[in-house]
Amino acid sequence: METQETQQEFQEEYTAAAEASASAEEQPSSAATSTQQGEASELLSDPRLELLYSIQLPVSVELGRTTMYIRDILRLGRGSVIEFDRLISDPVDILVDGKKVAEGEVVVIDKHFGIRITTLVEPAERLRGLRR
Numbered sequence: 001m002e003t004q005e006t007q008q009e010f011q012e013e014y015t016a017a018a019e020a021s022a023s024a025e026e027q028p029s030s031a032a033t034s035t036q037q038g039e040a041s042e043l044l045s046d047p048r049l050e051l052l053y054s055i056q057l058p059v060s061v062e063l064g065r066t067t068m069y070i071r072d073i074l075r076l077g078r079g080s081v082i083e084f085d086r087l088i089s090d091p092v093d094i095l096v097d098g099k100k101v102a103e104g105e106v107v108v109i110d111k112h113f114g115i116r117i118t119t120l121v122e123p124a125e126r127l128r129g130l131r132r
Contacts, residue, residue: 061104061115062093091118101126 064084076082086092091103094115104115 057097060095060098061106062095063106064090099126 064086066082066084068082091105092115093100094102094104094117101121102117103119104117107114107116
């Protein structure tokens with residue numbers, strides 16, 4: 001029962017994220033959108049994948065990157081500021097197991113950070129990333 005509830009929650013979250021992504025980007029034709037949602041629902045309801053639903057993967061958010069000399073790293077202390085290669089208005093990357101799956105914006109929810117997904121990486125691109 002718990003697996004079915006978890007699967008249902010995952011499917012609802014995936015559908016909500018897909019809808020949010022579609023509204024953030026240019027609106028595709030309704031036929032294309034319904035086809036994508038149908039494929040996602042079909043994939044999520046595939047009984048062969050049920051075993052995979054309970055696997056946990058690390059999710060991380062990348063604010064930006066920089067390169068520093070070792071001497072500068074050793075000088076870091078409390079209050080030090082590290083400048084990244086992105087602007088504050090740039091989206092952050094959402095990585096699952098080190099692979100980029102989406103972009104989003106940072107939000108604050110009850111004094112906690114969160115990420116609002118704004119763009120999902122195309123499913124074909126995500127599959128190519130898995131093979132690397």
